[in-house]
Amino acid sequence: MVSFRLMGHPLTPLSLPVSRVRGDQQPIHQKSIHFSEVSQQKIFFTISTFSIFSLSLFDPPFMIRLKNVSKVYHPQTVALQHVNLHIKPGEFVSVVGQSGTGKSTFAKLLYAEERPTDGNVIIGGWDISRIRDAEVPLLRRQIGVVFQDFKLLSKKTVSENVAFALQVAGARHGHIRDLVPHVLHIVNLQEKANRYPRQLSGGEQQRVAIARALVHRPKIIVADEPTGNLDAVHTHDIINLLKKINEFGTTIILVTHNREIVNSLRKRVITLDHGEIVSDQEEGRYRL
Amino acid sequence: MMTLLRIIRFTFQHFWRNFWLSLITVSMLFLTLLTVNILLGLNVLTDTVVRVIEERVDVSVYFKTTSSEETVRNAAGYLRGLSQVRDVEIIAPDEALERFRVRHEKNTFILSSLEEVGGNPFGYTLVVRAQSANDFSFILEALDHPQFRDEIRDRDFSNYASLVDRLMETMGKVRVFGFVLSGVFLLIAILIIVNMVRVTVFVHREEIGIMKLVGATNTFIRAPYILEAFLYGLLATIGVVVVIFPIVAILEPWFDAYFQTVHSNLFDYFVQNGLFIFGVEFVGISFITLIFTLFAMRKYLRV
Ligand SMILES: Nc1ncnc2c1ncn2[C@@H]1O[C@H](COP(=O)(O)OP(=O)(O)OP(=O)(O)O)[C@@H](O)[C@H]1O
Ligand SMILES: [Mg+2]
Helix, strand or coil: CHHHHHCCCCCCCCCCCHHHCCHHHCCCCHHHHHCCHHHHHHHHHHHCCCHHHCCCCCCCCCCEEEEEEEEEECCCEEEEEEEEEEECCCCEEEEEECCCCCHHHHHHHHCCCCCCCEEEEEECCEECCCCCHHHHHHHHCCEEEEECCCCCCCCCCHHHHHHHHHHCCCCCHHHHHHHHHHHHHHCCCHHHCCCCHHHCCHHHHHHHHHHHHHHCCCCEEEEECCCCCCCHHHHHHHHHHHHHHHHCCCEEEEECCCHHHHHHHCCEEEEEECCEEEEEECCCCCCC | CHHHHHHHHHHHHHHHHCHHHHHHHHHHHHHHHHHHHHHHHHHHHHHHHHHHHHHHCEEEEEECCCCCHHHHHHHHHHHHCCCCEEEEEEECHHHHHHHHHHHCCCCHHHHHHHHHHCCCCCCCEEEEEECCHHHHHHHHHHCCCHHHHCCEEEECHHHHHHHHHHHHHHHHHHHHHHHHHHHHHHHHHHHHHHHHHHHHHHHCHHHHHHHHHCCCCHHHHHHHHHHHHHHHHHHHHHHHHHHHHHHHHHHHHHHHHHHCCCCCCHHHHHHHHHHHHHHHHHHHHHHHHHHHHHHHHHHHHCC
C-alpha cells in the first residue's frame, strides 16, 4: 500500500492521500523519497530506539497550524472561536482550561473527529478542514491518539491491540511480529503481551494505548487527559513516557487538568477559556 | 490476499471471543430455519393427505339388474376414455353379492332378509376413481349421458361429493393457513434477526469507534462482520441439516403407517431437494443477517 510506505517516513511532514500529492500541496522534502522501507528499518533498529521519530534535521515550518478556527456545535454551542495557532515539529504542548472550554474539541479537530465550522486546520502540510471521510483513516494512521478511558479493544490481547494499529494499514505480518514486542518493550509491558485489557491496571492499560499510538511511528500524539483516570504514580509513569517519546522528536499535544504535571513539564502551555486562547507561553505554568 | 487472511482470522477470533453472543445469534438463526423446514415438511404432508383422499374416494355406480353386461362394459369403456378418470372397476352381480355377504357376515338380520328376498338383488356395479377429487363433478355430469341414464339404478356419489367438497375445502384452508403461518413466522424471524443484529452491533459499537480512531477504514471494519454473517448462516444451516434428517427418518414410518397406501416420501423430499432447500436457506438467512448488520453498523461507522 502506497500510504504505508509513505507512512512514518521521517522526511515528509505528513503523508498526504495519493490524490493530494500533487501540485501546491506536494511535500517540500521530496528529494528524500528514495529512502526505502528497508533503510528505515535499519535506522530504526540499529542506530537508536527512537531515532525514527526524530524530525530535528528537517524543520518544516510547522507541524500543526490553526488559522482562525471556530467550532460551533449544533445548534448554538460555540466550542472554539477564532483560534490561531502554530505548533512546530517536536514541540510538547500542554492544553489547559476549565471544563467545557473546548480542549477536547481542539483535540478532535486534529484527528478529524470534528471538522471546523470556520477556518483551517493544517497538519504537516495537509489541510484537513474539509477532509473527506475516506481520507480520515490515512490521517489517523499518522497521528497517535490517547484518551482518558484508554479505548482498548477489550476482546483483543495487549499485543493484538498494538498490532491492530498496523494491521489496519495493511502492514506485513513479519513487520508486525518484529515491531510489536519492540514497542511493548518501550512501554515496559513485554511480559503482559498476552493479557486482555481487563487483566491490567489503569496505568498499564494506558501504556498499551500509548504503545498502540506509537507503533506506526506517528509525527503527532494527541493525548486528551491521558492521566485523568490514574493515580499519582501511574500519572508520573505516563507523563515520563510521553516526555521520552517527545525527546525522540514526536510532537505531543497533551490536554490536561493536572496542575503539577503542567508545572513540572516546563514546556509550552496553551490556556483556553470559553473557546479562545487566553494565554500561550513557552515554559508556561498552570494558571487558572 | 494478506488482508483477506487477516480478516478471516479476525472473523473467527471475533466469533470465539464473543462466544455467547455468537451462540445466541446462531441459535436464533437455527430456530428460524427449523421453522421454515417444518413448514416445508407440513406442505409435503398436506400433499400426501390430498393424495390419500383422492386414492380412497370413488364413486359406485349401480346398474339395474336388467342391464346387460354389454351396456355396462360400454359405460366402463366410455368412462375410461375420459381423461379425468383414473380407473374403472367392473363388479359382476355375483361378486357384488359375495362382497355384500362378506361385509355383513356378522349381521344375521341383514343376511336373513337377503335370504327372504331370494335370488341376487344386485346388478352390475362400476367403481370409478377420479384422477383428482376435483374431477368428480365432471364425471357425475358425464354419467348423465342419455345412453346410460336409464340403466343406472343409483349412484352413491352424492355422499362422497359433499365429503370430497368438504375435504377439498379443508385442504385449501390448511394450505392458506400454512402460507399465512409461514409468512408470519418469516416476519417474526426477520424481526428477531433485526433485533439480534442491532444488539450485537450495539455491543460492538465501542469497538467499532476504537477501530476508526486508530485509522481503520470502514471496509476493513465491516469485512469481518460480513464474513461473520455468513459464518452464522452456515452454522445455523449445518445445525438444521443435522437435526432435520434424523427427525424425518424417525417420523416417516409413523406417517406411512398412518396413511397406509400412500407413501409420504418426506425423507426423499429432503434428500432430493436438500441441496436446493438448504442452499437457499443458507444464502437467504446469511443475506438477511448481513443486510441488517450493515444497516445497523451504518450509524457507528460515521466519522
Ligand atoms: N458533540 C457535541 N455536540 C454539542 N455540543 C458539544 C459536543 N461536544 C462538545 N460540546 C460542547 O462544546 C463545549 C466544549 O466541549 P469540550 O468537550 O471541547 O470541552 P473540554 O474543554 O474538553 O471540557 P472537559 O475539560 O470537561 O473535558 C462544551 O460546552 C460542550 O458542551
Ligand atoms: Mg475534554
